[in-house]
Amino acid sequence: GAGVSQTPSNKVTEKGKYVELRCDPISGHTALYWYRQSLGQGPEFLIYFQGTGAADDSGLPNDRFFAVRPEGSVSTLKIQRTERGDSAVYLCASSLSSGGYEQYFGPGTRLTVT
Amino acid sequence: KQEVTQIPAALSVPEGENLVLNCSFTDSAIYNLQWFRQDPGKGLTSLLLIQSSQREQTSGRLNASLDKSSGRSTLYIAASQPGDSATYLCAVRKYSGAGSYQLTFGKGTKLSVIP
Numbered sequence: 001g002a003g004v005s006q007t008p009s010n011k012v013t014e015k016g017k018y019v020e021l022r023c024d025p026i027s028g029h030t031a032l033y034w035y036r037q038s039l040g041q042g043p044e045f046l047i048y049f050q051g052t053g054a055a056d057d058s059g060l061p062n063d064r065f066f067a068v069r070p071e072g073s074v075s076t077l078k079i080q081r082t083e084r085g086d087s088a089v090y091l092c093a094s095s096l097s098s099g100g101y102e103q104y105f106g107p108g109t110r111l112t113v114t
Numbered sequence: 115k116q117e118v119t120q121i122p123a124a125l126s127v128p129e130g131e132n133l134v135l136n137c138s139f140t141d142s143a144i145y146n147l148q149w150f151r152q153d154p155g156k157g158l159t160s161l162l163l164i165q166s167s168q169r170e171q172t173s174g175r176l177n178a179s180l181d182k183s184s185g186r187s188t189l190y191i192a193a194s195q196p197g198d199s200a201t202y203l204c205a206v207r208k209y210s211g212a213g214s215y216q217l218t219f220g221k222g223t224k225l226s227v228i229p
Contacts, residue, residue, distance in 0.1 A: 004157075033216065042118070042203055042219030043158070048212075056214035091157060098213030100145040100165075105158040 025094030137204030
């Protein structure tokens, strides 16, 4: 079956611009997570959705970052006024439900801010 | 705050050798622990998941152990092959409220298996 997909695979943008990154989870998975992986580091948690609501956004670094999941399936991570320090790979994962179910990861979006 | 450390950061071994990757975590109140593989430019592939009540899990040539009280896990790879070359990430899962079971990752061990 189809896994988690993310688009675009690569995004290059200029400092100060706005970007949107999309995640399409595995069908039927109600839990969705966003992580950010900087070069040479492990992924770091950003935000968790259960259904349509952001149940845990404690990992978002500041108010330039925002994510939505309006219909409880596809999610979009939005970054305003991008900075060079936002350059990283943004990973999305989904799991069957809340709880300690295994998370399945997408291939990521590599964001480069010039 | 949970911290996860992986040692070594990089490892190079000849093909056929058995090897051990180490992972330690500071907060033993974890729900489970997961080992992932990451190939260059790719996402994460789950290898093994160990529940907090378990001591080990096996899948093919891979065996992962968990000692929750001491905050340690090891990933054992038997008879290594060049195709095993990748970065191996350890992640611990803890309940953080509101149904969220976020993962905290180590920085990974980059493994190279030389033919």
